[in-house]
Amino acid sequence: MKKRVWVNLVMAILVAGLFLTASCAKKTIVSDATTIEDQEKAKLEADAKAAAEAAAKAKADQITQQKLEDEIAREKAQKAARILAAKQLFENQDIHFEYDSSDLSEIAKAGLKEKAAWLKNNVSSMITIEGHCDERGTTEYNLALGDRRANTAKNYLVNLGVSASRLNTISYGEEKPLDSAMTEAAYKINRRAHFVIN
C-alpha cells in the first residue's frame, strides 16, 4: 500500500510538473505569438510603405516620363509647325514687282534669298514659279511680262545655287488676280511671282 502512495505521489508531482511545464510552455508560446503578429504587422506596414513609395516613385517617374514625352511631342509639333510655317511662308510670301517691270527690287531679292534658303533645306522639293501681272496692259503683253517675271525670279534662285531642274516657271499674265479691284493697292499685290511646291 505504501508503494502505491509513492507511485501516486510521484504521479502527482509529475503531473504537476507537467502542468507547470505546460503552463510555462504556454506562456512562451503566447509571448512568441505576440512577436510574430508585431513582426507581421511591421512587415505589412513596411511592405505597404514600400509599395506606396514604389507607387509614388512610379507615379513620379510616370509624370516625368509624361513630361518628357509631352515635351518631345511639343517640340515635334513645334518643329512640324515651324516646317509648315516655313513651307507656308515659302508658298504664301510673293515676290512683288513694279508696274510694267520684271526687275527685282532689294525687297524682292531678300525674299528670294529666303526662298533659296528654304529650297536648300528641302532638297527634294520641286517648285513652280508663277508670274502674274496687274490687269492694266493687254492680255498678250501681260502673258509675256508674267513669263519674264517668273524667269527673272528663277534665274536669281539659280544664281543663289538652286538647281534649275527643280524650278519650273509658268506665266498667268493677268488671268489670276489675287484682288480684282481696280485700285493701286490691288494692282500692287497682283504684280507678283508666286511659289508653289509641286
Added chain:
Amino acid sequence: MVSFKMNKRYYSRAMVNKILLHIFFVFLGGHLIFLAPAYSRDYDYINVTNPFLKKTPVAVTDFKPFNGNAQEINIGKTAKAILKEALDFTGYLKIMNPVAFLSNPAESGIQLGEINFRDWTAIGADLLITGGIIETDGKITLKLRLFDTFNAKLLVGKIYTGPESQVRQMIHFFCSEISYQLTGKWGIFNSKIAFVSTVNGNKEIFSCDFDGRNIKQVTRHKSISLSPSWSSDGQWLAYVSYAKGKPDIFIKNIEEKRGSIINYKGMNISPDWMPGQQKLAAALSFSGDQEIYLLSIKGEIIKRVTNSWGIDVSPKFSPDGKKIVFTSKRAGTPQIYIKDLESKNAQRITFKGKNNTSPAWSPDGRKIVYVGIEENNIDIFVMDINSGMPVQLTMNAGDNEDPSWSPDGSMLTFTSTREAGVSRIFVMNASGSDPRRLLRLAGKQTQPDWSK
C-alpha cells in the same frame, strides 16, 4: 450722189469675183442668174474709212410676194428685216423710214421700167432696194435689186434660190454684192468674229456672225483659253489654252476634227496666221526670252523673226504677208514696231506714250490700230504708217482693248468696259464713230478677232 465718183478700175476684178461667187453658189445648192443689163461699174467706192463720211440714204421696200400666199408674205418680212439690219450695221448707209415712201414697188413692180424714180429722189433716197419672193415646194427664190435713183439705173440684180433656212445667208450674199458695188470691197456680211467668253464660267473660245448673231461655243477645255485668230480662209482657228497646264497654242479646224498643239517649253502665245498660208507667227519663250517665230501649222519652227533681249509679242501680218507689226520692249517700254520678215531691222512706229501694245494691220495695208495706255486710261489709237500720226479712237469710255479690223477695213471690233465696268465686245466704224455693243451674253467677253 456726191459720195460716188467715176471709176472703172474694178472692172476686171469684179468680173473674176462674179465668176468665183457663181461657183460658190453652185456649191450652196442655189442658183445665180445675172439680170440684164450686164451691169457696168460707174461708181467709185464709198471711202469707208473716211471719218467725215456722210451716210448714204437707202430706201428698202416691202418684198413682193409673187404667189401672194401667207408664207411668202411672212418670209418676205423676215428677209427684209435681215436686209435692213445688215445694211444698217455697215455704218455707211442710212435706212430710210418707210413712212415717207410715195410708192410701193411690191404692188407697182420691182423691176427697172416699173419704178418711178422721181418718187424716190423726191424723198432724198439715193439708193433703192426692191425685193420679190417666190415660194415653190418649200424652196424660196429671192429676186433682189439695188437701184441708183438719180441715174435711174440698176446697180445690182440677183436671184437666189434655196431652202427657207438659207434666207439669212442669201440676204447676206446680196449685201456683199451691194457692198462691192458701192465700196469696191466685199464687206463684212460673210465674216465671223471669234472671241473669248466666261459665260460658262471658264474662259472659252466662241464665234458669231459679223452682227453678233449665231453664237457658237468653239472650245470646251474648262481651262483658260485666249487669243483666237482666224486663218485667212476662215477654216482654222488658232488660240492659246492652258488645257495642258501651261499656255500652249492650239490649232483647230472649224469643220473637221483635226488640229495640232504647239507646246514648246515656256509660253506659246499670240498666234497670227500668215495671209493665204498655213503658217503662223507667234511668241515663244523656250529660249528664256520672249521672241517671235514663224511656224508651220504643225508647230515646226520655220524661222526666228525677232532677235532682241526683252519682250517681243503680239505679231500681226501685213496684208501681203511680207511684214509683221508687233509689240516690243527693246527700248524700255512696250512700243509698236514693224519688221520685214526678210530683213534684220525693225522700225519703231510709236513714239507717244509709255505703253503701246496689241497692234493690228489694216486690210489696205496703210494703217496700224493699237492700244495705248496713259495714266491708267486704256484706249484705241490708229496710225497712218506713212504719216506716223496717231489718232485716238476711243476716249472717256472705260478701258478699250483688243482692236481687230473688219475684213473690208470699214470697222473695228474691240473690247470695252464702258458698260458697267464689265468687258464686252463692241464694234465701231474705222473712224471711231458709232460705237455699239455687238452681242449680249452673261459674263465677260474679250479678245474679238474678225475673220479675214
